[in-house]
Amino acid sequence: MASWKPDPTFYPSPRMAMKAPAETVAYVAAFDPARQTPDAIAVVDVDPASATYGTIIEQVAMPNAGDELHHFGWNACSSCLCPNAPHPHTERRYLVVPGLRSSRIHIIDTKHDPRKPQIVKVIEPAEVAEKAGYTRPHTVHCGPEGIYVAALGNAEGKAPGGIFLMDHETFDIRGQWEIERGPQQLAYDAWWHLGHDTMVTSEWGTPDMFEEGLVPEILLGAKYGRRLHFWDLHTRKHQQTIDFGDKQQLVFELRPAHNPTKAYGFVNCVLSLENLSSSIWTWFRDGDQWAVKKIIEIPAEPADPDKLPPMLKGFGAVPPLVTDIDLSMDDKFLYISCWGTGDLLQYDVSDPFDPKLTGKVRIGGIVSRATHPGAKNGALNGGPQMVEISRDGRRVYFTNSLYGVIDEQFYPEGIDGWMVKLDVNPEGGIAFDEKFFVEWPKSHRPHQVRLEGGDCSSDSYCYP
Amino acid sequence: MSDAWPWLLLAGLGAFHGLNPAMGWLFAVALGLHRGSMAAVLWALPPLAIGHLLSIGIVAGLAVATGALVDGRWIYAGAGLLLIGWAAWIQFYGHRHRVRIGMTAGFGGLLLWSFLMATAHGAGLMILPALMPLCLAASPVQALGGTQSPMIALAAVLVHTGAMLAVTAAIAIAVYRWIGLGILRSAWLNFDWIWSAALAATGVVLLTNL
Numbered sequence: 001m002a003s004w005k006p007d008p009t010f011y012p013s014p015r016m017a018m019k020a021p022a023e024t025v026a027y028v029a030a031f032d033p034a035r036q037t038p039d040a041i042a043v044v045d046v047d048p049a050s051a052t053y054g055t056i057i058e059q060v061a062m063p064n065a066g067d068e069l070h071h072f073g074w075n076a077c078s079s080c081l082c083p084n085a086p087h088p089h090t091e092r093r094y095l096v097v098p099g100l101r102s103s104r105i106h107i108i109d110t111k112h113d114p115r116k117p118q119i120v121k122v123i124e125p126a127e128v129a130e131k132a133g134y135t136r137p138h139t140v141h142c143g144p145e146g147i148y149v150a151a152l153g154n155a156e157g158k159a160p161g162g163i164f165l166m167d168h169e170t171f172d173i174r175g176q177w178e179i180e181r182g183p184q185q186l187a188y189d190a191w192w193h194l195g196h197d198t199m200v201t202s203e204w205g206t207p208d209m210f211e212e213g214l215v216p217e218i219l220l221g222a223k224y225g226r227r228l229h230f231w232d233l234h235t236r237k238h239q240q241t242i243d244f245g246d247k248q249q250l251v252f253e254l255r256p257a258h259n260p261t262k263a264y265g266f267v268n269c270v271l272s273l274e275n276l277s278s279s280i281w282t283w284f285r286d287g288d289q290w291a292v293k294k295i296i297e298i299p300a301e302p303a304d305p306d307k308l309p310p311m312l313k314g315f316g317a318v319p320p321l322v323t324d325i326d327l328s329m330d331d332k333f334l335y336i337s338c339w340g341t342g343d344l345l346q347y348d349v350s351d352p353f354d355p356k357l358t359g360k361v362r363i364g365g366i367v368s369r370a371t372h373p374g375a376k377n378g379a380l381n382g383g384p385q386m387v388e389i390s391r392d393g394r395r396v397y398f399t400n401s402l403y404g405v406i407d408e409q410f411y412p413e414g415i416d417g418w419m420v421k422l423d424v425n426p427e428g429g430i431a432f433d434e435k436f437f438v439e440w441p442k443s444h445r446p447h448q449v450r451l452e453g454g455d456c457s458s459d460s461y462c463y464p
Numbered sequence: 465m466s467d468a469w470p471w472l473l474l475a476g477l478g479a480f481h482g483l484n485p486a487m488g489w490l491f492a493v494a495l496g497l498h499r500g501s502m503a504a505v506l507w508a509l510p511p512l513a514i515g516h517l518l519s520i521g522i523v524a525g526l527a528v529a530t531g532a533l534v535d536g537r538w539i540y541a542g543a544g545l546l547l548i549g550w551a552a553w554i555q556f557y558g559h560r561h562r563v564r565i566g567m568t569a570g571f572g573g574l575l576l577w578s579f580l581m582a583t584a585h586g587a588g589l590m591i592l593p594a595l596m597p598l599c600l601a602a603s604p605v606q607a608l609g610g611t612q613s614p615m616i617a618l619a620a621v622l623v624h625t626g627a628m629l630a631v632t633a634a635i636a637i638a639v640y641r642w643i644g645l646g647i648l649r650s651a652w653l654n655f656d657w658i659w660s661a662a663l664a665a666t667g668v669v670l671l672t673n674l
Binding site: 004081083084085167463 | 561562569648
């Protein structure tokens with residue numbers, strides 16, 4: 001588990017990580033929405049020189065059915081080079097793959113053959129609940145004290161959700177991360193500013209609020225998550241809450257600047273109860289407090305009610321449903337997935353308070369059903385969802401499923417899975433790679449993508 | 465010349481600690497990069513040295529105090545066992561630190577961090593084999609309990625820390641000013657392995673020479 005020299009995929013700074021070699025495989029979490037067959041981690045060939053480019057070359061099936069694989073992450077990454085908590089000789093080798101519904105955690109070894117990874121350990125749900133005090137593990141991040149897992153429910157599946165730690169070499173569950181929780185009850189995503197010793201967490205809801213789908217009464221009552229929480233990363237104490245207000249619902253994906261000297265980041269708010277818009281907010285250091293500012297509002301698009309799912313007919317509009325965002329390694333481009341309208345947007349956020357739209361593609365969408373040059377049969381459903389950027393910023397990958405039961409609320413006929421790739425102009429601008437359209441096997445739907453050697457939402461850095 | 469080797473050993477161990485990125489110079493460079501100034505690199509050095517000095521000073525002080533009460537052979541045996549145990553601990557559990565100090569650390573934070581890092585590495589234990597012969601030579605009859613012993617122990621700790629500080633400063637300044645952090649990717653050898661092996665070997669030598 002250790003070596004003489006640092007793992008070659010660890011880079012001291014995001015600047016250096018941008019010079020990393022291009023990925024040759026992508027790992028994609030895929031689940032069976034019927035919960036009849038095992039979910040899988042699919043290996044997708046992303047090496048343009050390969051004969052199997054743009055196809056699934058391997059599927060690692062889970063030992064059980066019904067896990068609902070969703071997000072996952074690496075056991076170790078570039079934060080192992082941090083001066084205060086160095087673990088430079090640990091290997092980035094294992095994928096930590098939780099089942100969001102089952103609370104089972106799978107450890108997958110990618111070392112011996114990155115194209116044929118293998119499950120080496122399974123931690124059963126009862127052990128997770130007992131040792132962590134949490135269930136419904138969601139976000140997985142490698143960091144200064146090992147593996148951080150943000151979970152949405154406590155051991156009983158109720159509030160509070162929170163973070164637990166796992167050993168990054170033995171995968172023992174070490175227990176609850178928070179020492180002083182303060183007012184935080186709901187959980188969703190978690191990430192940090194290593195240069196400012198600050199943890200940031202966001203909110204969705206407890207398992208009873210989403211496991212049967214979004215509940216309209218909870219949503220319209222603004223009872224889903226709408227806050228950011230700021231914590232001291234090392235004393236693990238809650239420091240500050242920022243409430244986005246009773247018109248904003250679902251404050252989700254946290255993308256802090258990769259440059260550790262910068263004290264700002266971006267978060268998406270999925271839905272405004274006033275006008276169905278989605279919005280992007282910048283959080284930033286303001287004196288000795290954190291503050292937020294809305295920097296982008298993406299409006300809903302008027303639509304023929306006949307073409308809308310029951311949930312939206314009364315509104316006569318398609319909400320953009322921005323459900324994922326991702327920030328390039330140089331903190332220059334923010335990618336925004338509009339799962340409702342089908343847009344994938346690229347903004348130049350070099351000035352985090354003055355974003356400029358620099359690129360746009362459309363694929364799928366509740367009403368538009370836009371196609372792709374590589375798709376065989378026209379109208380595509382689902383829309384841009386989990387998005388991942390290569391370390392050099394030249395390639396962007398995304399898939400189209402959000403979460404089993406919620407997929408059906410917005411795409412009532414179900415979702416036919418696909419994964420696509422964009423080529424990026426470093427000066428701004430994005431375009432589909434016409435040769436890359438992965439038509440997903442009908443039994444499963446794809447969700448998060450992780451790239452070989454790391455990507456733009458895996459690693460964090462201690463040096464600018 | 466045979467009188468000089470314990471002092472050279474103390475200085476050499478200090479230089480080795482200074483060389484290890486996990487013992488301080490890297491933290492100094494990081495703070496320099498964060499705060500954008502060489503001054504921040506230099507200001508980080510005193511607390512790093514003081515923390516290290518306190519850690520090994522406490523171990524040396526305990527050894528001298530114990531030496532006043534018991535026979536020198538017991539000290540050797542105890543130090544030998546501790547060194548082997550410490551090596552095993554680092555090997556199996558060394559990666560499981562609770563992280564207490566982060567990148568916003570000030571003087572006190574750096575001092576505490578350096579103290580904890582040196583203590584966790586068993587830095588003080590490792591100087592005992594060099595310290596004990598010095599004390600024995602100064603007052604052979606009373607061994608470690610001799611009246612000279614506290615002064616010799618203090619000198620030993622200062623020599624060790626001085627060497628550590630000199631190497632830490634030289635590398636921190638060179639990496640910050642000229643070399644750059646890319647060097648980490650190739651030059652950060654697994655000091656933990658070397659160190660654990662050295663701890664265990666020293667422990668075995670102490671025990672076999674009883």
